Amino acid sequence: MTNPQHIAMSFLIFAALLFMGSSVSSEVDNSLLTEGFVSHVEDAEDPSNMTKKPSLQPKESKPAIATYTLKRLSQVCVMAKLGVVFLVKENKKTLYYNLDPKSTRVTGYCTNDKAVLSLEFDGGMLEFTFKKDGDQAYVITLRAKLEPEPSCKNCKSKSYPGILDHEKLFKTSKGKSFKCNSKTQLILAENLSIKLIEMQIQGFDLDKDTFGKEVECWADYTKRIIPIVVGAVVAGIILIAILVYVLMRERRSQGYEQL
Numbered sequence: 001m002t003n004p005q006h007i008a009m010s011f012l013i014f015a016a017l018l019f020m021g022s023s024v025s026s027e028v029d030n031s032l033l034t035e036g037f038v039s040h041v042e043d044a045e046d047p048s049n050m051t052k053k054p055s056l057q058p059k060e061s062k063p064a065i066a067t068y069t070l071k072r073l074s075q076v077c078v079m080a081k082l083g084v085v086f087l088v089k090e091n092k093k094t095l096y097y098n099l100d101p102k103s104t105r106v107t108g109y110c111t112n113d114k115a116v117l118s119l120e121f122d123g124g125m126l127e128f129t130f131k132k133d134g135d136q137a138y139v140i141t142l143r144a145k146l147e148p149e150p151s152c153k154n155c156k157s158k159s160y161p162g163i164l165d166h167e168k169l170f171k172t173s174k175g176k177s178f179k180c181n182s183k184t185q186l187i188l189a190e191n192l193s194i195k196l197i198e199m200q201i202q203g204f205d206l207d208k209d210t211f212g213k214e215v216e217c218w219a220d221y222t223k224r225i226i227p228i229v230v231g232a233v234v235a236g237i238i239l240i241a242i243l244v245y246v247l248m249r250e251r252r253s254q255g256y257e258q259l
């Protein structure tokens with residue numbers, strides 16, 4: 001029974017099973033909170049510390065991921081873990097600026113049904129306004145501004161303001177956090193977009209100052225599900241191939257017997 005066809009078939013099945021197994025990943029990451037507003041900077045990649053105003057980069061790079069928190073009566077009321085890229089459009093070119101947690105100040109406030117988390121730095125800011133609406137919480141307004149360092153000495157400095165208003169971004173039910181490992185890109189003006197990376201965000205009802213149960217974004221869900229579906233389809237095709245093969249063999253051997 002150990003002919004090459006059998007070996008090849010077993011190998012295919014094994015490969016399909018491996019493929020299905022590897023596509024199911026678990027990702028639970030509830031980072032605990034330390035003192036201070038900007039905590040646990042994971043990987044800062046921008047050591048340039050000379051100029052104050054943001055200098056736009058021609059190429060995109062991974063921004064530093066950091067956790068920003070806001071407190072009310074010594075309790076965390078907003079928490080956001082993310083990396084931020086500002087994308088500026090200028091003469092059909094796109095230029096990039098990564099938010100640097102080391103030079104970012106956190107300001108804002110929380111009330112019972114509204115919270116404003118503002119990430120400010122010299123030459124710009126990004127501001128989330130959270131709203132609590134019955135059993136739901138979401139970001140209703142996202143505002144950003146970038147005033148990059150002029151591209152030449154005597155150039156006038158430019159300003160790129162942008163806003164998304166009356167939205168229901170990153171919606172969750174009460175006490176849950178919105179999580180998205182995939183990139184989220186939002187257009188705030190015709191010349192300004194924001195990219196949020198490896199984001200987990202929550203306004204209101206943070207139990208014990210940590211993120212609540214995660215709500216997965218659609219992009220992450222499809223990323224997780226598509227390999228499983230593809231794996232199942234591949235497995236199905238292989239199964240059919242085996243059946244056809246077995247049936248053909250049977251028929252052929254019957255044919256021989258009849259002879």
Ligand SMILES: *[C@@H]1O[C@H](CO)[C@@H](O)[C@H](O)[C@H]1NC(C)=O
Nearest residue numbers: 046047048049050051102103
């Ligand atoms: C960045 O600037 C601060 C003061 O503004 C200084 O203390 C620090 O050493 C600088 N870091 C680098 C890498 O130059």
Ligand SMILES: *[C@@H]1O[C@H](CO)[C@@H](O)[C@H](O)[C@H]1NC(C)=O
Nearest residue numbers: 158159160161189190191192
């Ligand atoms: C970018 O666009 C906004 C309006 O969408 C405008 O107010 C602003 O001046 C523009 N900035 C530059 C530098 O062109």
